Amino acid sequence: MNRIQQAFEKKGKKLNIYFTAGYPALDSTVPMLKSLATAGADLIEIGMPFSDPLADGPVIQQSSTVALQNGMNMRVLFTQLKDIRQEIPETPILLMGYLNPVMQFGVENFCREAAAAGVDGVILPDLPLDDYVDEYQEIFRRYNLKPVFLITPQTAEARIRRIDELTDSFLYLVSGPGTTGGANTQAAGVQEAYFQRIEAMQLRNPRLIGFGIADKASFQQACQYAEGAIIGSALIKALDGADDAPAAAARFVSSVLN
Amino acid sequence: MTTYKEPTARGYYGQFGGAFIPEMLYPNVEELRDNYLNILADPEFQREYQMLLRDFVGRPTPLFEAKRLSKKYNTRIFLKREDLCHTGAHKVNNTVGQILLAQRLGKTRIIAETGAGQHGVATATVCALMGMECIVYMGSVDMERQRPNVERMRLLGAEVRPATSGSQTLKDATNEAIRDWISNPVDTHYIIGSVVGPHPYPDLVARLQAIISEEMRKQLLEKTGSELPQYVVACVGGGSNAAGAFYHFLDEPSVKLVAVEAAGHGITSGHSAATSVLGKPGIIHGSRTLLMQDEDGQITEPYSLSAGLDYPGIGPLHAYLAAEGRAQFISIEDEQALRAVAECSRLEGIIPALETAHALAALGQLGAGPDDVVVINLSGRGDKDLETYMKYADSIQ
Numbered sequence: 060m061n062r063i064q065q066a067f068e069k070k071g072k073k074l075n076i077y078f079t080a081g082y083p084a085l086d087s088t089v090p091m092l093k094s095l096a097t098a099g100a101d102l103i104e105i106g107m108p109f110s111d112p113l114a115d116g117p118v119i120q121q122s123s124t125v126a127l128q129n130g131m132n133m134r135v136l137f138t139q140l141k142d143i144r145q146e147i148p149e150t151p152i153l154l155m156g157y158l159n160p161v162m163q164f165g166v167e168n169f170c171r172e173a174a175a176a177g178v179d180g181v182i183l184p185d186l187p188l189d190d191y192v193d194e195y196q197e198i199f200r201r202y203n204l205k206p207v208f209l210i211t212p213q214t215a216e217a218r219i220r221r222i223d224e225l226t227d228s229f230l231y232l233v234s235g236p237g238t239t240g241g242a243n244t245q246a247a248g249v250q251e252a253y254f255q256r257i258e259a260m261q262l263r264n265p266r267l268i269g270f271g272i273a274d275k276a277s278f279q280q281a282c283q284y285a286e287g288a289i290i291g292s293a294l295i296k297a298l299d300g301a302d303d304a305p306a307a308a309a310r311f312v313s314s315v316l317n
Numbered sequence: 318m319t320t321y322k323e324p325t326a327r328g329y330y331g332q333f334g335g336a337f338i339p340e341m342l343y344p345n346v347e348e349l350r351d352n353y354l355n356i357l358a359d360p361e362f363q364r365e366y367q368m369l370l371r372d373f374v375g376r377p378t379p380l381f382e383a384k385r386l387s388k389k390y391n392t393r394i395f396l397k398r399e400d401l402c403h404t405g406a407h408k409v410n411n412t413v414g415q416i417l418l419a420q421r422l423g424k425t426r427i428i429a430e431t432g433a434g435q436h437g438v439a440t441a442t443v444c445a446l447m448g449m450e451c452i453v454y455m456g457s458v459d460m461e462r463q464r465p466n467v468e469r470m471r472l473l474g475a476e477v478r479p480a481t482s483g484s485q486t487l488k489d490a491t492n493e494a495i496r497d498w499i500s501n502p503v504d505t506h507y508i509i510g511s512v513v514g515p516h517p518y519p520d521l522v523a524r525l526q527a528i529i530s531e532e533m534r535k536q537l538l539e540k541t542g543s544e545l546p547q548y549v550v551a552c553v554g555g556g557s558n559a560a561g562a563f564y565h566f567l568d569e570p571s572v573k574l575v576a577v578e579a580a581g582h583g584i585t586s587g588h589s590a591a592t593s594v595l596g597k598p599g600i601i602h603g604s605r606t607l608l609m610q611d612e613d614g615q616i617t618e619p620y621s622l623s624a625g626l627d628y629p630g631i632g633p634l635h636a637y638l639a640a641e642g643r644a645q646f647i648s649i650e651d652e653q654a655l656r657a658v659a660e661c662s663r664l665e666g667i668i669p670a671l672e673t674a675h676a677l678a679a680l681g682q683l684g685a686g687p688d689d690v691v692v693i694n695l696s697g698r699g700d701k702d703l704e705t706y707m708k709y710a711d712s713i714q
């Protein structure tokens with residue numbers, strides 16, 4: 060059993076927090092990780108900043124731009140994460156980013172470094188399912204890295220089943236049409252119908268709902284239909300103007316959980 | 318015989334192409350992929366498309382023998398007059414086809430990106446024609462340098478939304494258009510303006526622009542006695558006018574294909590958009606292609622004085638033509654392009670678009686002889702660039 064599956068063995072709804080590596084300062088990555096884990100985040104996604112993040116809204120675009128200006132890159136990130144498992148032994152850590160920087164680093168290099176650091180899973184929204192299966196699955200497996208795939212309200216049932224088959228971690232349910240951080244603009248009932256439809260499919264993997272989850276209310280709402288939820292943009296926003304970003308992150312996590 | 322024209326079922330030209338898109342776009346792109354060939358082949362679609370190309374766009378566009386340029390370069394030069402298309406550039410060939418496609422897919426809302434504004438105008442135009450809602454994303458830098466086109470789009474009833482991220486040019490406008498499509502997955506069709514983006518867009522746009530070379534072959538036969546010239550020359554931003562001009566010559570090895578990129582201030586200046594020289598394989602806007610990027614895989618900001626060529630990638634077909642050596646790539650600096658604007662204006666009475674001027678500026682580098690036939694794709698007219706031409710009047714003299 061991997062760390063992600065272990066986390067879902069535990070009772071209670073799961074809070075998965077996303078933050079951008081190297082934001083707000085280059086060396087914020089590790090203090091942020093420790094602070095989020097201590098404050099009670101059940102899973103943590105580290106965003107690997109990309110110059111052109113197509114699936115992200117303005118908040119994560121901005122944190123990515125700042126992180127890149129701070130000098131964040133793959134080599135720096137893996138150096139920062141070198142001893143992270145001594146500090147955070149249990150909390151699952153996932154890397155989230157876009158395919159191009161991973162390709163340039165080399166997919167095999169990337170997997171080797173990630174596994175060595177104790178990373179558990181990888182989310183690459185622009186890596187298509189077929190390309191993953193044909194080109195990367197074997198490498199991911201060799202390093203025991205779990206891919207996480209997105210499901211949207213438009214994803215067809217057969218495709219959801221295939222994604223479920225290829226997954227040994229969790230399914231990332233995108234809450235509605237839009238990029239990260241977008242508010243739910245769907246008509247009342249539409250979102251619930253979508254979540255219920257997925258719930259009724261009795262999938263193998265647990266589900267986390269993400270995109271537009273921003274606070275305690277929206278977290279609890281999402282938890283009615285899934286094993287938990289993912290918060291990114293709202294956390295990044297909570298760091299705005301904070302002198303002590305890790306402390307602000309911890310306060311944010313507490314405000315969602317308590 | 319190998320063909321350069323058609324990508325594989327998954328949209329690959331050699332190692333380039335594919336569809337690297339987030340799951341949110343998958344249903345849209347899949348719907349397009351599963352339907353575009355059938356729709357394009359449908360006689361009713363073809364009837365309407367051909368009618369619009371003739372009566373609305375004004376096709377066929379003339380193939381004009383440029384006698385004074387020919388004399389100067391001591392070869393036989395023809396200009397394919399895409400500047401005479403309705404709205405002033407080749408871009409409308411694609412938008413006419415895609416709006417008919419969008420209707421058949423049941424879409425009611427159209428989005429587009431634009432650099433020079435020509436694709437935005439061409440999209441706004443067909444949306445007005447069909448009574449569809451139209452939103453065009455344009456980098457704020459480009460809105461400034463191509464102001465007349467912003468006003469044209471607005472007059473045509475389109476909403477122009479500024480893209481304010483990155484270098485605020487074509488790449489950033491494309492990012493915003495893709496994000497809009499992610500947010501509006503059901504009712505919206507994205508009319509991409511070049512042979513870029515995820516499969517099937519590169520193939521779709523190439524097929525819709527292929528009318529350019531289809532006409533060229535007939536016109537060349539009439540004027541020279543042979544369908545085949547020695548050279549076909551076109552500028553490349555994303556590469557749609559070049560794809561259209563090359564298409565029916567791709568599998569004719571005797572025809573030299575010349576793609577002209579923007580070198581900006583110079584290849585080594587750090588301010589350039591010459592992707593075939595400066596790019597490495599990478600992923601941009603859903604396609605694996607040659608891409609200007611740093612060693613960490615971050616996309617670098619391109620530069621060209623010409624908004625339509627100011628893009629850090631090229632279409633996957635062109636990346637393949639470059640890798641295979643099927644097309645020769647030449648890069649032209651801002652200054653050279655500006656001089657070509659003056660030359661074409663004064664020798665032929667045609668003021669070309671700044672993008673097009675890059676193709677014209679390559680004339681001196683072709684090595685064409687007196688008996689050779691050279692076709693330059695005159696992709697657009699220069700009205701939109703008048704402010705730039707006035708600003709750089711000294712270079713143009």
Ligand SMILES: Cc1ncc(COP(=O)(O)O)c(C=O)c1O
Nearest residue numbers: 435511554555556557558625697
């Ligand atoms: C007149 C003209 N030519 C060329 C281009 C470059 O586009 P493409 O390379 O797709 O032909 C543009 C783009 O705006 C244009 O307006």
